[in-house]
Amino acid sequence: MLSKLWKKKASMMVGIDIGSYAVKAVLLSQGDNGYILEDYAIEPMPRGAVIDREIQDIEAVGKVIAKIRKKISTSIKESAIAVSGQTVITKVIYMDVALSDEELAGQIEIEADSLIPYPLDEVSLDFEKLSVNESDPSKINVLLSAARTESIGARVEALESGGFSTKVVDVESYAISRTYDLCLSQLPDDASNKMVAMVDLGATMTLFSAANENEHVFSRDQLFGGEQYTRSIVSYYNQSFEEAENAKVKGDLPPNYRFEVLAPFHTILVQQIRRAIQMFLTSSGFDKVDYLLISGGTALVEGVQELLTEELGIYTVIADPFNDMEFAAKIDEDELAKVAPQLMVASGLALRSFSPWHI
Structure with a gap:
């Protein structure tokens, strides 16, 4: 039932933001004093290849990602990507705190059928326990995330054709939230x-x-x-x-x-x-x-x-997002300053290398 892509945690990944106008990529490492920006890249997207955050031309997007692959001079090929838009649904639901993970998965599939306006065989689901509900300690808050499998598949295929393997599929708004501390x-x-x-x-x-x-x-x-x-x-x-x-x-x-x-x-x-x-x-x-x-x-x-x-x-x-970071020697700080605000989603995705959090 659950898409393994949504949960798997990689040791180090390139965060790749596939947008309507450009693909942005960020690679971070972790040093003694915090995160280090190892590399980043931005490559323009052909018009019409992505519309309203949905891939229309997988081959064209794959070619753009291949250019990103050449710019990110690293042996790391694992990536984290994100979905957004009308085909993505996230809700906090309340479940019995005593349920095991297996029982919770089964119950959530039942709940999802009434919460998601798409046939369940067309969506990928994931959930994460958050905290015990303050109003009712017998319940636990659970974050339910769902996206059209077709949307995820298009991104994964484009990444593969561009030379990356996909290890995490996130939600863009959560990727943005993850940059809060930065x-x-x-x-x-x-x-x-x-x-x-x-x-x-x-x-x-x-x-x-x-x-x-x-x-x-x-x-x-x-x-x-x-x-x-x-x-x-x-x-x-x-x-x-x-x-x-x-x-x-x-x-x-x-x-x-x-x-x-x-x-x-x-x-x-x-x-x-x-x-x-x-x-x-x-x-x-x-x-x-x-x-x-x-x-x-x-x-x-x-x-x-x-x-x-x-x-x-x-x-x-x-x-x-790079305000307090160290930079690899190859980074041109003046050029980075011009585009840094555009790299928030990619940075939030790159942070998935270091944390399994939902945000």
């Missing part, structure tokens, strides 16, 4: 005792996670990202998508772009994040978010950090 030093000293929201702003997907006093308490993803900004440039200045994306990255836009395309995108971005925060507060019972960590390529759009601090009234920082 970024904590960027926030004020009291952050470990506060509510911290993490928002990863990708090309087409926004991942929202929240941690309260160092404990992961919420995650959600939604279809929204920087592609909307690119499409505005396409429409307003009559450029091709590739020209617009290049102009956005290089800042090579007409003088009035701040008023014509940037300000409207800023407005939509604030609305999306405000809505995500409100949904979290409403569903969780918490009353506020104290700090906000933003990451992903869209976090680097001009003025986003300052905008969110001002409009939401929440101290906002652009996340850098």
Whole structure:
């Protein structure tokens, strides 16, 4: 019943984030003073090969991953990847604390049939015991994760064709949450005792996670990202998508772009994040978010950090998962600084080398 890929723990793995615009990879090791960034790579994705985080062209994605394989100069071929989007379901359910693992597995399969809107023979399931339920000590909180087997299989096949073997399949929002400790030093000293929201702003997907006093308490993803900004440039200045994306990255836009395309995108971005925060507060019972960590390529759009601090009234920082790390000699720190916020998911996946946690 359970996919072994979801549980197996490797000694050292490359974290590989397969996105709509690029594949990002991170390799970490562990030294006496903490983690060491051994290598990283980013390789652009052909348009249409991945849509809304679902692989449409396995062969094309495999070719991109093969380029990543050549850039990551290491003998390590084991990898951790992640799934996200509408085909991924995670829920905390409550089970009898006295059940053995075998009994729990059987009971969860029964529960999953009513919780998951897909036939069970089309999904891969995994679960993990969390903690005894505070309200009812006879129950234990159990994290149930499910994803379409087809979605997992496409990723595994693309990784294999690119020269990697897949040892862990994670959930992207959990990978983001796992980087919380890496970024904590960027926030004020009291952050470990506060509510911290993490928002990863990708090309087409926004991942929202929240941690309260160092404990992961919420995650959600939604279809929204920087592609909307690119499409505005396409429409307003009559450029091709590739020209617009290049102009956005290089800042090579007409003088009035701040008023014509940037300000409207800023407005939509604030609305999306405000809505995500409100949904979290409403569903969780918490009353506020104290700090906000933003990451992903869209976090680097001009003025986003300052905008969110001002409009939401929440101290906002652009996340850098390598802020306190040592670097291998080959790492160009200036080049890394330009892309570090885009490597959050890959970094969270690379951390699976050192911990079997669900986040």
